[in-house]
Amino acid sequence: MPSAAALGLCPICHTLHILPYSERLINLAAEFCRILEKGARDKTLPPCPPPFDKADLLPLALSNEGKMVAICEFKDGTFALAFSGQIHRQYGLKGFAPHIADHEALADIAHRARVLVNPITDKIIKLQKNNGSPNEIAALKKERRQISGRLCAENQALYKIANQNGQLKSLPEVWTPPPQYAHHGIPTGVGDCALPKILQWANLAGKRPLAAAEFWWGGRENANTCWENGTIVPACAEKCQGIMGYLLCPV
Numbered sequence: 001m002p003s004a005a006a007l008g009l010c011p012i013c014h015t016l017h018i019l020p021y022s023e024r025l026i027n028l029a030a031e032f033c034r035i036l037e038k039g040a041r042d043k044t045l046p047p048c049p050p051p052f053d054k055a056d057l058l059p060l061a062l063s064n065e066g067k068m069v070a071i072c073e074f075k076d077g078t079f080a081l082a083f084s085g086q087i088h089r090q091y092g093l094k095g096f097a098p099h100i101a102d103h104e105a106l107a108d109i110a111h112r113a114r115v116l117v118n119p120i121t122d123k124i125i126k127l128q129k130n131n132g133s134p135n136e137i138a139a140l141k142k143e144r145r146q147i148s149g150r151l152c153a154e155n156q157a158l159y160k161i162a163n164q165n166g167q168l169k170s171l172p173e174v175w176t177p178p179p180q181y182a183h184h185g186i187p188t189g190v191g192d193c194a195l196p197k198i199l200q201w202a203n204l205a206g207k208r209p210l211a212a213a214e215f216w217w218g219g220r221e222n223a224n225t226c227w228e229n230g231t232i233v234p235a236c237a238e239k240c241q242g243i244m245g246y247l248l249c250p251v
């Protein structure tokens with residue numbers, strides 16, 4: 001078992017902020033996974049006990065997309081749930097922490113990416129098939145890279161990260177990756193994992209986290225996954241750790 005649910009170097013305090021596991025949450029994560037397996041098997045779910053009673057769990061249970069699922073306990077005795085990424089192309093699901101970035105703005109960028117990038121890709125494929133000029137192909141690839149880079153920057157600008165006092169900063173301002181990722185840029189998808197969604201929501205709602213646990217849900221028939229359903233996994237080093245320090249910062 002990893003030592004903590006999440007940790008990250010704080011860009012403000014320059015110390016490590018840690019969110020621990022608790023036995024209670026490890027047990028609740030196991031119960032959560034059993035509920036999802038039941039939903040996947042029966043294609044329906046009876047009313048669930050708290051803290052699962054307010055959430056729309058069935059779409060998650062029926063998803064084979066491969067998700068990290070997080071559960072967090074707060075000092076006021078309440079709980080929150082979240083899943084990573086999207087489910088059936090939806091960012092939100094009743095009873096789960098919302099996505100950090102604005103959904104409509106994200107959808108707009110994705111739409112523009114399709115409209116701008118796909119025709120260039122089609123042209124490149126056509127030229128490659130017909131032995132087109134290498135210079136022309138290279139120029140199109142460069143144009144495509146520039147457009148993607150612009151859209152990616154626009155996408156990242158939609159993510160404003162909150163500390164425990166609700167103070168928002170941009171991704172580049174808070175990004176403090178572990179040493180092995182320090183030489184890469186900020187990867188796409190930072191902030192889309194499960195636990196950052198909960199902490200962002202909690203920080204803006206004035207709730208203080210006590211402990212958390214994240215587990216893997218690969219769905220029922222998904223044999224092709226990295227972990228078994230219910231495996232407890234700490235927040236990832238590649239994307240989450242770089243923003244965890246600020247998300248967990250009480251200053």
Ligand SMILES: [Zn+2]
Nearest residue numbers: 193236239240
């Ligand atoms: Zn992550």
Ligand SMILES: [Zn+2]
Nearest residue numbers: 010012013249
């Ligand atoms: Zn701090």
